[in-house]
Amino acid sequence: KLPAKTVERLSEYRRTLINCMNHGKEYIYSHELAQFHHKTAVQVRRDIMLMGFSGVQRKGYKVKEMIDAIGRILDYKNGQNVGIVGIGHLGTAILQYFTGKRPKLRVVAIFDVDEKKTGREINGVHCYHVDTIPEVVERENIDLGIITVPPEFAKETAEGLINAGIRGILNFTTVPLNVPEDVYLEEYDMITSLEKVAYFARG
Amino acid sequence: KLPAKTVERLSEYRRTLINCMNHGKEYIYSHELAQFHHKTAVQVRRDIMLMGFSGVQRKGYKVKEMIDAIGRILDYKNGQNVGIVGIGHLGTAILQYFTGKRPKLRVVAIFDVDEKKTGREINGVHCYHVDTIPEVVERENIDLGIITVPPEFAKETAEGLINAGIRGILNFTTVPLNVPEDVYLEEYDMITSLEKVAYFARG
Numbered sequence A, B: 001k002l003p004a005k006t007v008e009r010l011s012e013y014r015r016t017l018i019n020c021m022n023h024g025k026e027y028i029y030s031h032e033l034a035q036f037h038h039k040t041a042v043q044v045r046r047d048i049m050l051m052g053f054s055g056v057q058r059k060g061y062k063v064k065e066m067i068d069a070i071g072r073i074l075d076y077k078n079g080q081n082v083g084i085v086g087i088g089h090l091g092t093a094i095l096q097y098f099t100g101k102r103p104k105l106r107v108v109a110i111f112d113v114d115e116k117k118t119g120r121e122i123n124g125v126h127c128y129h130v131d132t133i134p135e136v137v138e139r140e141n142i143d144l145g146i147i148t149v150p151p152e153f154a155k156e157t158a159e160g161l162i163n164a165g166i167r168g169i170l171n172f173t174t175v176p177l178n179v180p181e182d183v184y185l186e187e188y189d190m191i192t193s194l195e196k197v198a199y200f201a202r203g
C-alpha cells in the first residue's frame, strides 16, 4: 500500500489530466504537472516513475496513458460500490456531483429517514430507509459509505454501516467517530479549508 | 507566515479542542492530542511550543487556553468577512453548517442569480444578485469568497470576486481557476477524499 500522501497526489494528478483530456490537450510534460500542482519537479518525476513511465518523452507524456496508469494503481479493477446516508443539501450535492465521475466508484444506493425521499429514485439512484442498511449493504455489495446526516445521528449511522460490513467511511458530519482498526475513516471539514484561505489571504 | 501544513494542523487541533470543551473535557495531554490526530508526539509538542506553551503540565494543558492560543495565531483579531456565491445544494449546506462556527469568520452576504433567492434572507444572511458583487463586496468589506456555482460559471465568478477586491477564494466547483499572485486559492474535491477511502478500505 502506498502512503496516503502519494494516493492524494495521484488522485489530484488524475483530476488535472482528465481536465486536460476534456480540453483536447493530449500530451503533458512533468514540469507542467509540477506547476499545476505546486509540487517540485523531483516529486512529480518520482510519481511518474511510480506510475510505470520511464525516461523523458520528447513531446511529453500521453495524457490518456497517464490517466490509465493512475487508474491501475488507485482503482480496484472490479470497481467498488458506494452508499450515501443522509440525502439533504450536502448529500444531494455530492450525489449529483459524483455520479458518473469515476467509473470504478459507483453510488449504488442512498439512504434517508425522510418518507418523502425513501422509496423513490433520486438522480437515478434508489433511496432506501436507513433501517434497511443491513440487507441493502449486503445485497448491493456496498464497500464504502459517505455520511451526510445531521450531527446527532453521525455515530449511530457509522455503527450501522460498520455492522453491515462497510470497511471505508467518508464522514462529512465533523462529529469524531471511533471506528475499529480494520475500517478506514476519512473526514473533511470545510472550516479548515476556509481557515487556510483566511490566514493566507490577509496581507 | 507559517507553512500551510502547520496552519492545517492548528485548525484541526482547534476543532478537536472545541469538541473536548463541548464534552466537558477541560485538560488535554500532548500525547492525547497526538493520538486524536495520528501525529507523532514530537510534532504535537513542537506545535504546542509554537502556540506559546512551554514545559509539561501535570494534569495536561487547559483546553480553553489552547483554543485561545490557536485563535491568536490563526484568526485576524478584527475578524474577516465571507461571501458565498451560488446558494444551491452545496452552498446552502455550507451556509447552514458554517454560520456561527468561528466568531472571527462571518458570512455577511450571499449571492445567486435565481430570483426566488435574491432579495431574500437565507439563514439570516441577505442574498444579493451576483451583478451587485462589486458594490456589496466593497460596502460589506468582504475579504473571502466561497464559490459553489455550477461549473460553467466558475471562472466568471472568480473574476468578478477578484475584480471586486477579494484576495482569498475557496473554490468547490473543481474547475481549475487562474488567479493573480496576490490572491490565495484553496480548492476541494470530495473525489480525492473518496478515492483515499476506496484505496485503503480494500483488504
Ligand SMILES: NC(=O)c1ccc[n+]([C@@H]2O[C@H](COP(=O)([O-])OP(=O)(O)OC[C@H]3O[C@@H](n4cnc5c(N)ncnc54)[C@H](O)[C@@H]3O)[C@@H](O)[C@H]2O)c1
Pocket (backbone or CB within 6 Å): A085, A086, A087, A088, A089, A090, A091, A111, A112, A113, A114, A130, A148, A149, A150, A151, A153, A157, A171, A172, A173, A174, A188, A189, A190, A191, B092, B093, B094, B096, B097
Ligand atoms: N464537513 C463539512 O465541511 C460540512 C459542510 C456542510 C455540512 N456539513 C454537515 O453535513 C451534514 C449534512 O448537512 P446538510 O446541510 O445536508 O443537512 P440536511 O439537514 O439538509 O440533510 C440531512 C439529511 O439527513 C436525513 N436524516 C436525518 N436523520 C437521519 C438518520 N438518522 N439517518 C439517515 N438520514 C437522516 C434528513 O432527512 C436529511 O435528508 C450535517 O451534519 C452538517 O453539519 C459538513
Ligand SMILES: NC(=O)c1ccc[n+]([C@@H]2O[C@H](COP(=O)([O-])OP(=O)(O)OC[C@H]3O[C@@H](n4cnc5c(N)ncnc54)[C@H](O)[C@@H]3O)[C@@H](O)[C@H]2O)c1
Pocket (backbone or CB within 6 Å): A092, A093, A094, A096, A097, B085, B086, B087, B088, B089, B090, B091, B111, B112, B113, B114, B130, B148, B149, B150, B151, B153, B157, B171, B172, B173, B174, B188, B189, B190, B191
Ligand atoms: N468539490 C466537491 O467535492 C463538490 C461536491 C459537490 C458539488 N460540487 C460542485 O459545487 C457546485 C454547486 O453544486 P450544487 O449541487 O450546489 O449545485 P446547484 O445547482 O444545486 O446550485 C447552484 C446554485 O448556483 C446558482 N447559480 C447559477 N448560476 C450562477 C451564477 N452565474 N452566479 C451565481 N450563482 C449562480 C444557482 O441558482 C444555484 O442556486 C457545482 O459546481 C458542483 O459541481 C463540488
